[in-house]
Amino acid sequence: MIKVGIVGGTGYTGVELLRLLALHPNAEVCVVTSRAEKGLRVDAVYPNLRGFNELCFVDPTIDNLSACELVFFATPNSTAMHMAPDLLGLGIKVIDLSADFRLADVAVWEQWYNDKHACPELLQQAVYGLPETHRAEIAKANLVANPGCYPTATQLGFLPLVKANVIDLNMLIADAKSGVSGAGRAASVGALLSETGESFKAYAVPGHRHLPEIKQALNEVAESEVSLTFTPHLVPMIRGIHATLYARLTDQQVDLQKLFEDFYRDEPFVDVLPEGAHPDTADVRGTNRCQIAVHQAQRGDVVSVLSVIDNLVKGASGQAVHNMNIMFGLDETCGLSQVGLYP
Numbered sequence: 110m111i112k113v114g115i116v117g118g119t120g121y122t123g124v125e126l127l128r129l130l131a132l133h134p135n136a137e138v139c140v141v142t143s144r145a146e147k148g149l150r151v152d153a154v155y156p157n158l159r160g161f162n163e164l165c166f167v168d169p170t171i172d173n174l175s176a177c178e179l180v181f182f183a184t185p186n187s188t189a190m191h192m193a194p195d196l197l198g199l200g201i202k203v204i205d206l207s208a209d210f211r212l213a214d215v216a217v218w219e220q221w222y223n224d225k226h227a228c229p230e231l232l233q234q235a236v237y238g239l240p241e242t243h244r245a246e247i248a249k250a251n252l253v254a255n256p257g258c259y260p261t262a263t264q265l266g267f268l269p270l271v272k273a274n275v276i277d278l279n280m281l282i283a284d285a286k287s288g289v290s291g292a293g294r295a296a297s298v299g300a301l302l303s304e305t306g307e308s309f310k311a312y313a314v315p316g317h318r319h320l321p322e323i324k325q326a327l328n329e330v331a332e333s334e335v336s337l338t339f340t341p342h343l344v345p346m347i348r349g350i351h352a353t354l355y356a357r358l359t360d361q362q363v364d365l366q367k368l369f370e371d372f373y374r375d376e377p378f379v380d381v382l383p384e385g386a387h388p389d390t391a392d393v394r395g396t397n398r399c400q401i402a403v404h405q406a407q408r409g410d411v412v413s414v415l416s417v418i419d420n421l422v423k424g425a426s427g428q429a430v431h432n433m434n435i436m437f438g439l440d441e442t443c444g445l446s447q448v449g450l451y452p
Contacts, residue, residue, distance in 0.1 A: 111437055114140035114177035116169045116184055116192070120294045122206050123183035124155050125426035131161035133444030136433065138162065140177060142169035171195045179436070181429055182206060185293075190227040193252060197231075202436060203252045204429050210235035210254035211322050221318050237326065238432040239264060240441070241376055247435045255432060256326075258424030259285050259319040259341060262352040264326050265379060265399050266416035269372035271331050275363045276356035276412065278335045283323070284353045285339070288346040288390075291420045305345045317341050348421055349390030354414040361410055365403045373401070377442050378423060378431065388417040391452070395419060397427030397445040422447075 113130060117123045118141035130136050141151055143166040151166060152159045167173045171192065174180050180196055182189035182205045189205040196203055212218040215229040226232070236250035237243055239261065247253060256264070263283045270276045286309075289300045298304060320339045327335045344351075366384045373379040380400045382388055388400040396419060404413045418424050427445055434443050 111136045111433070112139045112176060112178045113137060113433075114142070114174045114180040116142045116174070116180060116182045117188070118151065118166060118183065119143045119146050119154060120183055121290050121421055122425045122429075124158075125421045126181055126183055126429065127151065127155070127158055127162060129422075129426055129430050129444055131158065133430070135437070135439055135443055136430075138164065140164070140167060140173055142167055142173065144168060171199070174201065175199060177201055179204065179433060181433075182209075183426070186222055187224045187227075190231075193231060194228050197251055202250075204238065204255055204432055204436075205235075205253070206255045206425055206429055208254075208257065208318065208322070210252060211237065211256065212325060217321050221316075221321055238428065239326065240428070240431055240435060241265065241373075241379065242268065242326070242330065244435060247432055248438070250436060253429075253432045253436065255425065255429045257319045257322055258287065258291055258350055258418070258420035259283075259317070259339070259352070260323045260326065261424050261428065262350045262399065262416045262418045263323050263339070263354065265418075266352055266354040266401060266414040267327060267356070268330060269369050270356055270412065270414070271327055271335070272372065273363070273368055274331075275358060275360045275368070277359055278331055278333065280357055281327075281335055281337045282355040283337060283339045284342075284355070286342040286344045286351045287420055288344060288349045290347050291350070291424075292343075299343075305343060307345065309342065309344055311340055311342045314340055346390070348394050348419050350418050350420045350424055351388075351390050352414075352416040354416065356412050356414075358405070358410045358412050361405075365405055365412060369401060369403050378427075378445070388415050390417045390419075392449050393417055393419050393423070395422065395450045396447045397423045397431060398449070399423050 146166040190209040238253040386402040
């Protein structure tokens, strides 16, 4: 059994890790940390875990985590970078669900996250944890930077087109919508039901923190600079991301359906829907799956890709468990075979 620690066990991604790992056959959660809830039982804070977890929250210290083989950071940005070096020094693997290690360029990271990076020397060592593109590197990694939710949905939609070089890389558009759980569990006026209910709005249009992450990943695949317009929106639902992606085709004769089906044929968590389909966020709720549909709008030169995920699972904690499975040589689907909730 892999001895697992979770730093930040009271946020949405932390409790999602606890839910997914509760039935994982090869992992045992040994430590769950929270400064605010220290001393309380996990199942007292989250009664849905009664019968599955009898631990108490403890302080996030290196001593408390020293017996772990792997530590997940389900924490705000600028937290993992202060503890990761010490854990790695003890031979403990780290998967960070925040953005601390996602960007390779420290200057870019400090620009977008408005902080001084505590361990820039680890940025080149960290492996970007999108299994569909970095599986081999993840298998050998000690430090994995788990991708963001918007970047996951957006990259998976664009990747086949970029890899096949059938679109104009100078004009990519990502129009993405997220449920309010993407903002985290901390109290916020903007996330109140009375503020978000019966409402729909764009935000961070001048620039969102996930933009450089998406561009970095697509640039790597394209082996050139892509131009991306990324606009996120907040919709009145709890879970889910729907990314509607647009690009101009440079080859209008390409069989888009076959291109996507072939690209993701062997991927356990990417489901390319039949031609003409329209994916629904509700169909992937609670699962580690991304469902994708591709359309050639009006048979013209514009391709539209519809990509949906659960932002807390495939967009965060589920992907982190997938990375753990790869790092420890387990079956990639271990603990991640949930069926979507319906209705």
